[in-house]
Amino acid sequence: ARELGERALVVGNRAHLEGVFAQMEGELAAHGVEIAGGEPIPGAGANTPVSDVARIRDAVLTHAPDFVIAVGGGSTIDAVKAAAAWSALGGELTDYFGTNQVTKALERSNKRILPLLAVQTAAGSGAHLTKYANVTFVEAGQKKLMVDEALVPRRAVFDYDVTMTVPLDVSLDGALDSMSHLVEVFFGIGEGGRERAGELVEVGLPLILRAAPRLLEGLSDSQTRTELGLAADLGAYAIMIGGTNGPHLNSFSLVDLASHGRACAILGPYYAAFFAPAIGPQLRLVARIFEEAGYLSSDAQGLTGRDLGLAVAHGMLSFLESLGYPTSLQELPGFDYRFVEQALAAAADPQLAMKLQNMPIPFTSADIDRYMRPLLDAAVIGDLAKVPF
Template identity: 50%
Template sequence: MNDFTQAQELLRQFKGDAYAFGDGALAHTGALTAPLGKRAGLIRPSHPGSDVIVDAVVASLEGSGVAIVGVLRGVRPNAPREDLFRLSGELQALDLDVIVAIGGGSTIDAAKAAEVLRTLGGTIDDCFGTGEVTAALAATGKTLTPLVAVQTAASSGAHLTKYSNITDLTTGQKKLIVDDAIVPAAAVFQYDVTYTMPASLTADGALDGHSHALEVLYGAVGKPGYARIKTVATEAIRLIVQNLETAIREPTNARARTALGLATDLGGYAIMLGGTNGGHLTSFSLVDVLTHGRACAILNPYYTVFFAPAVEDPLRTVGEIYKKAGLTDANLDRLAGRDLGLAVAEAMLNLSRRVGVPTTLSEVEGFTDAHITRALAAAKNPQLKMKLENMPVPLTADMVDESMGAVLQAAKTGDLSLVKSVH
């Protein structure tokens, strides 16, 4: 058995024949798309090297009898509202019956939301939250056009999930659509297309996948389905911790790139089994100064100490992964509760240091206390309530300032002692 057998089998169980991943996957795009529609609106990236990917997808589509009725430009990082509205209008002008979106998480998220607006009309604010799109489709009798998502970055897992993150650049706040109706009908990810990802994006993407797995794992303790989530999440974390440094050091290392692709896909699987919580919730208020994965990576060690007494089982499992990678020499068997959380948090911070990611908010250019104020206010917004409810010890809006406030002050300064662990 190689290191990837379990990850590959988990993904097959998750997506079956609707997902082509790994070597040669781009050539399967047409076969996956043709049963869904014959007139495709193609959304594509424009970064250097993207023409090779787009050409392979177009050749596969045309070879399967799918016509390209329009080629549209993707979106900027974090899927700004303005780009979403532009994309929705451009899709509206096309005579299409299927959408093929090529890109990273931002473009795929925007494609999901753009099709929602194209079909349902109204405002994007009506869609934020959980299940709003499904409710609107039921009320109107409408259906969404199928989306085929062709992923180009090992990161968010957007090609596999029910999430769409959209950013308001005027307020610096990200909000979320959570709805089974927007899961892509088919997906493709050929992991070797990530060879050209720069080191910073490689780290950001992998740490986003790590955060998906970690936060879902923490939030699942004591709930039905924990065993399955533990299997999926710990495999994702293992592959990232063991391979991230190599992928950064050797960008064309096939083994490391495959590991990160599989791991971030498993992160996508994890967030379909459970929900993210603290790190992701706060990251939504830092979009003007931090990339998403980097924000989550900074925050999660501090949330780990906060949650520690409630998440001992996953902490022991995750801690052993970090110990085998040489990121901690703590005797984890002798630690419990907050002390165990502190040891695992330090190991996570060590990984961030090794891959060039800041470990405190104060290191981030442009960060101010206004970001903490914004994050605490956003945590009380009913449209983000699911993040509070997903925490290992669910918080209510009136608990945010004291509990989360201490976590964010710790993340600002790097002083883990400021965190008040849950009891």
């Protein structure tokens, strides 16, 4: 921290983290770093509401720190990323959603973003390492996304043992978010990055399949938390070399129904079945991992094409069932079909076009009603046979 300046705005929620804040405040004082405003300010709520981003931006402008420390999970870290960009550039926050819009604005204005030190406290989002910032417009029930190298934190800290106080449901949702990062990137990445993405899946996915069930057994020990933390970091690495696609895109419209990780995990199997003709080698690796973990029969290795995709999708759904999670959208409390319509409309938003471009099967906005609607219909009722092909 001392390398970044002498005055830090500290942003984070103290719930479950009093010990972390006490230690951090002591270390900052010992190294001559003043906390701007005298004490930390609250972090963001779940899914990074835009109102929290505005509040943190105002604090940055008021206190004029040398740098910002974000302490928390993905919601708080994403909020600070977005607030740092907004405070530097002014204008409307909506100007900076999409790919490289922050960098373009910085180059035009000759301005710079305050350095960010990200202290991660939950395994899942990988926000402490990545170029992404998700922000939710609560009244619309819709997330939007910034994708920009300018948002990558200057320094990152993640002590996996800190996550031992994270509630069970948040921990499991985080594990599913990590799984989605690994699998979606592996399915969608081009040949140039596929070998590396496969290595990340081969290490990270077994960690999740092994450790997440142990949380249900009450084993919130250092070993379990380390495995989930490593998987989260591997997932973060994955989304720095490639991009997520369909499940993440549609999850942005489900913020009023489910956590991000849960929504992605429900949608993932249906997209695996849809993508099957284009991702045979990736599916074979994922099938082997699910088979070794006991969620898939050995017969899957002899399958090809759509049959292989359906087998892997069933394995993914079996894992969700083992955690007590829903396997269809209609099981989510409060679901109705307007969420599907919202997801379809959001998929055509140019600011989210990168998700369509990351699909392993070429996809344009013109294909949304032809392919995405029946896919989401299948996910609503939990029927893989209804996935289009």
